[in-house]
Amino acid sequence: MTQESAQLLGQRNVADEALVEEMGEPEATSAEGEEFFIASQWQLMWWRFRRHKLALISMIVTIAIYVVAIFAGFFAPFDPRAYSAKYAYAPPQPIRFYDRTADGGIKLGLYIYDYKVEQDPETYKRTFVYDTDRKIPVRFFAEGTPYTILGLIPARVRLLAPVEENAPMFLLGADRLGRDMLSRIIFGAQISLSIGLVGVFLSFFLGIIIGGFAGYLGGLLDEVVQRLTEFLRSIPSIPLWLGLSAAVPPGWDPLMVYFAITVILSLRGWTGMARVVRGRFLSLREEDFILAAQLDGASNWRIVVRYMVPSFLSYIIARITMAVPGMILGETSLSFLGLGLRPPLISWGVLLKEAQLVRVLVSSPWLLYPGLAVVLTVLAMNFMGDGLRDAADPYA
């Protein structure tokens, strides 16, 4: 597909075949034009989405983030719970790519510097400094501590790990117990990202059922649902979430807390979905192509499945993408305040809670790195959602 036909796509509607003929453009009847008119809706969406470079890049970034989260064991250099008091609050070690040999030449090779602890003779404050005499070689696909892929297949190969198993490597620094921040951020992604997805699917499920029925049946039910969503939406989210999460008993096991928090986040999330679904349902019912299908004698089932669902599914997918970041931010905020997820679970919010005290933050600013992960993820998902929305709605 060339640039011209891509532009054509932006200017014209799929249904505007007649218009194209009127204009009598020769290209429109060429092979490319043919391809354009027989393309499925999803293909058209993809073509349109592809033009949006930023959205495309964001999609790649988003997929990459999810892949890293799924195969966290491989991408993380260490077990996120492995601690060593010796390296508490150790600063990040920059990776070095080349080394000088004795005769002044340059030798390529990955390594980092070991730490050396210096103590201030007056204040007795201990600080880490890099020991440039002791180099720790690191290697891609090195054998590290054992882990399991998806909790099933045991493995040892890590993307990047020190050649010697017990050598210290803290590319993004260490936390208060000497745990590797990078590994913790990567494992934190598993929970932060999945809570976003699960939460959105839950609210989407509730929204599509409640909103769909309200829009379809109308009348009193519709009125009640409308008032209920309006009511829930009028309450500021954080106080509501805080109140509900405070009700989660502290004795619950982490998995239960995880589900409880997801449900709490969805409790308000579904209202947005219900509104969208209901609105779409109502407006689609009035569309000409639905009327045409009805006049054609298509059954209700066929109208819903063949015409209505495809024309709002794409839109819903775009909305889902845009709702995930909100969920992620919600979880992060709750855990940050200490009312969401709690250790031993690792999420970005749980990690950021460690950065709450200014005193700690000033001496170890690398504790803010999980925040960078949040911003990057949310940014990528927002751009991707934007692009999807534009691609999903041919009238935009």
Added chain:
Amino acid sequence: MLKYIARRVFVMIPTLLGISLLSFLIISLPPGSYLEAYIAQVQATGEDVTQEEIDQLEARFGLDKPVPVQYLVWMKNILTKGDFGISFDWGRPVAELIWDRLGLTVALSFSTMILTWSLAFPIAVFSAVKQYSIGDYIVTFLGFIGLATPNFLLALILMYLSFKYLDTDVGGLFSTEYMGQAWTWAKVVDFLKHVWVPAVILGVGGTAGLIRTVRANLLDELHKPYVRTARSKGLPEARLLAKYPLRLALNPFFSTVGWSLRGLVSGATIVSVVLSLPTTGPMLLRALKAQDMYLAGSFIMLLSSMTVIGTLVSDIILAAVDPRIRLGGTEG
């Protein structure tokens, strides 16, 4: 217009009642109560608590009755005496504790709103008039980052930077000498000196959102035929802009007050905790953690009511500014 206002106020009443019910429900949810925790604490120190004392305490806090009765008693006292119950944790009436903090929350939200508007308007107009310029791209890019960064993260970063490089603490809303003092002119000035930090932090997301809305609105208007007509008639660009498109683009400022207020109250809760501001946030959090139910419930209820009333006010302003809304509203 009066009819419209009356109708809206009438519709608001069940919403407010619903909010009070939900707030009470939320705080009655946690298993166990403050009292149980308190008794366990006393017993831990080696003292004995008799059943009589427990009954007395229960009766004093009204905890011996079933939850619906507790709610009705609570509501009755609020509506008739302005009494929100007693805070177990502080040992004082809730009404004594909350108004100061709620007032400061309102002041903070209001300051943020003013800041958001005064920043968003010129930037959005610039961004729309100079569409696709470098400035427009920079604004759009910064806007997206502003939307993606959680408030509390911004607060943490700002706190870190000011601590590290300026050696000052940006937390708090007053200098130490004004804390707990009555409001004087000097205190107001001191408040303004402090409030801009949380206001900027809270306002970033809202400003970014508002810029996008106003920019999109204005762009829609700028491509309409009447603008072209006016331009072809030789109207100077600045006058042309101010005459019609700008007025229409102003709508979002009022129509978004509702949700931006909700966002502000939400954001203020968490940012106040980070910056330790004397607003509702830290106290609400503490009350929730300590199961101080009347205090927590009053906060949740009043914060929610505040946003509902704020939305109503913005709707009324919007109806006053734009007659189309007033007319459309009467039929629903």
